[in-house]
Amino acid sequence: MSNERLRIALARSGHTAASLAQQVGTDPKTIERWVNKGRVPRLRNAHAVARVLGVEVRHLWPTLNGRSEVSGPVGSDLVAVYRQRSDVPIETWKTMFDQATESVDIMVYAALFLHEQISDWNGLLRSRARAGVRIRILIGDPACDAVRTRGEEEAFGHGIESRCRLAHMHYRPLLGVDGVDIALQATTLYNSVYRADGEMYVNTHIYGMNAYGNPLFHLHRMTDNGLFDAHAASVDAVWCTARPLTGEIPDGSD
Template structure:
């Protein structure tokens, strides 16, 4: 089916195949295929042609709009889960098991990990013994931001008790070389679970418990991508967090 919009635009401006081809630096046969076979040129070429014709590039080649949307999906996105409850704990465990250099956990409580996988502390000790730097940041139960989160997710004081429970779970790790545990009082927008170049980000949604909110699994693809954005966020919170002392 011919590209009639393009044909009309060329006719209105008196453009021949050869003249437009010369302007955008392509072969005249390419322009002919754009018109008669409705072929879509490369985006950069299409933008020059559209500007030359005084037309909107997406009006001439709607497929470019779809192509842009397709490329908007980050190459770092491995998987997207509608809610954390859809993600088996084994997925977190498998990711942490693969860590060779670093494990970072930033949460308010996330007691589901210890409850569903009682060997979590053993796993973290094994990772630390193999050379991993392990950093765990849990919510400070006395922080106004943590308490506010409890009210927002309609869990009341439950979140404070969960933060204390999480800290109780991690306390046995305080004397383990290579493992640091801190408490933070930040407004947390995502719970983060990182193992080297992989990361699970559990979104925080107002009025919804974390288990009912989405999770995206990322794998670092290039410098400055989504993965690095979350790592920078973790580091910023970590810098404000308070080290937990051994009793």
């Protein structure tokens, strides 16, 4: 059985079996066995490959270290579960979006960490849009009840409303950029969703806890109507309820 995840990651990276073998210190035939026959490498080699390809090691080999992939068509999309969002290195986030070739979807209230921790986040989005990637960004309307309620639930008060306004300020320079659509949404977010092509991070929301400390699911689309498609459909549904972002930021006053 072949390793399609490794095959896709290899193709996206621009590496060949020979160039990857040179990077990780093995031979091309070994790489081909990992790809074509689904062989699982030693831990050291697995981490070296993941590092060169810019993906997570358990995305390429979910069974590594005896951890079995969740069985069934739904669970096959699940790559990894993190105790909290902050456990994922920011370079991993950047690589996922930077490698997008078709679409990027972001559905959040603010997610300021993207602008604060990824150098020139807006520039990255412009670059992807120029390459033909369709980009949709949904951010929270600071004047809506759902945002106010989330602030109360997280004991963050008006802080979350302020963060939404700051997100609007960050994204306003992208207004009018071809291929980039930004909208305000006023729904209750049970999950924040970050998608780049067939890769997705789903940040759950636990009552009373800030998003960065909540569990994160890494999904890779491997089957129809699985976990990935379910969350992608939720983004589409919320997008239909949203209104385009303008240069004017809602002040949240009654």
